Amino acid sequence: MAITLGPNQYGKAEVRLVTVTRTGETHHLKDLTVSTALRGDLAATHLTGDNSDVVATDTQKNTVYAFAKQSPVGEIEDFALRLGRHFVSSFRQITGARVTIDEHGWDRIPVDGHPHDHAFSRGGEEKRTTVVTIDGDRSWVVSGLRDLVVLKSAGSEFHGFPRDEYTTLAETDDRILATAVTARWRYQGADIDWRTSFAEIRRILLETFATKHSLSLQQTLYAMGAAVLEERTEVAEIRLSMPNKHHFVVDLSPFGLTNDNEVFHAADRPYGLIEGTVLREEAEDCGSAWQ
Numbered sequence: 342m343a344i345t346l347g348p349n350q351y352g353k354a355e356v357r358l359v360t361v362t363r364t365g366e367t368h369h370l371k372d373l374t375v376s377t378a379l380r381g382d383l384a385a386t387h388l389t390g391d392n393s394d395v396v397a398t399d400t401q402k403n404t405v406y407a408f409a410k411q412s413p414v415g416e417i418e419d420f421a422l423r424l425g426r427h428f429v430s431s432f433r434q435i436t437g438a439r440v441t442i443d444e445h446g447w448d449r450i451p452v453d454g455h456p457h458d459h460a461f462s463r464g465g466e467e468k469r470t471t472v473v474t475i476d477g478d479r480s481w482v483v484s485g486l487r488d489l490v491v492l493k494s495a496g497s498e499f500h501g502f503p504r505d506e507y508t509t510l511a512e513t514d515d516r517i518l519a520t521a522v523t524a525r526w527r528y529q530g531a532d533i534d535w536r537t538s539f540a541e542i543r544r545i546l547l548e549t550f551a552t553k554h555s556l557s558l559q560q561t562l563y564a565m566g567a568a569v570l571e572e573r574t575e576v577a578e579i580r581l582s583m584p585n586k587h588h589f590v591v592d593l594s595p596f597g598l599t600n601d602n603e604v605f606h607a608a609d610r611p612y613g614l615i616e617g618t619v620l621r622e623e624a625e626d627c628g629s630a631w632q
C-alpha cells in the first residue's frame with residue numbers, strides 16, 4: 342500500500358495582539374487574535390525532517406508583532422492581507438497563506454458622562470472576524486461576526502411540522518426566538534471599505550432578525566442572508582450558523598398558577614442548530630476561500 346502526504350498547512354495559532362495608538366491624550370485599542378497558516382511545498386519536513394523550507398511558526402508570530410509596529414493595524418482585512426501577501430512573496434516555497442483574525446471589542450468607560458481617554462470595558466462576547474486566503478497572486482476575503490446574541494419575545498411561531506410516535510413538541514404561534522449568530526460572508530471585488538461594509542451587514546442582520554415575522558429559524562436565517570445580498574453588492578455569498586436557544590414555558594400549574602408566556606426556562610443544551618448558505622445564483626468561482 343503506497344502512502345503519501347496529503348494537503349497540509351502549518352502556522353502559529355491564536356497570537357494575542359493588543360496595540361495602543363495615541364492621538365494626544367486619547368488612546369485607541371486594537372485587540373486581536375491572529376492565526377497564520379502557510380501552504381506550499383513542505384514535503385521535505387514531513388517526509389525526512391529536513392526543515393530548510395520551514396518558516397518557523399515562531400517567525401510567523403514575530404512577523405505579526407513587527408507588522409503591528411511598522412504601520413497601523415487598521416481594519417483586520419487589510420492587516421490579514423498584508424501578512425498573507427508578505428509570507429507568499431517572501432519565501433519561494435510558500436505558495437499560499439491563510440490568515441485568520443478575530444477582533445475583540447472594547448468600549449470606553451464613561452466617567453462623569455464622558456468617554457475616558459484610556460480606560461475601557463470589554464464590549465461583550467461578540468467578535469468581528471476575517472479569514473484571508475492567498476493562493477499565489479489570488480486572494481479571497483471571508484469576513485464575519487460570531488456570538489451576536491439576539492432574542493425576540495414576539496413575532497415567532499413554529500407549527501405545521503410532521504408528527505410521529507416520537508414527537509412531543511407542541512405547536513406554537515407565540516414563542517421566544519433566540520440565537521447566537523455566526524455569520525461569514527465572502528467578498529467579491531476589491532477596494533472595499535471594510536469598516537462600513539461590516540457595520541452595514543451587521544445592521545441588516547439585526548434589523549431583519551427583529552422585523553421578519555418568523556415561522557421557523559430556518560426562514561429567519563434565509564431572510565437575514567437574502568437581505569444582506571440584496572443591499573450589499575460587495576457580498577457574493579453568506580453562511581449563517583444559528584443555534585436555536587430554546588426558551589421553554591415553565592409549567593406553573595402544580596402551584597395553581599397560569600403561565601401566559603411570561604416565565605421561561607432558558608435551556609443551554611441540547612439546542613437546535615440551524616445552518617445555511619445564501620448566495621447569488623451567478624456566484625463566481627470562490628477558489629479556496631472556504632477551505
Ligand SMILES: O=c1[nH]c(=O)c2[nH]c(=O)[nH]c2[nH]1
Nearest residue numbers: 499510556557558559585613
Ligand atoms: O425554528 C425551528 N426550526 C426547527 O427545525 C425546529 N425544531 C424544533 O424542535 N424547534 C424548531 N424551531
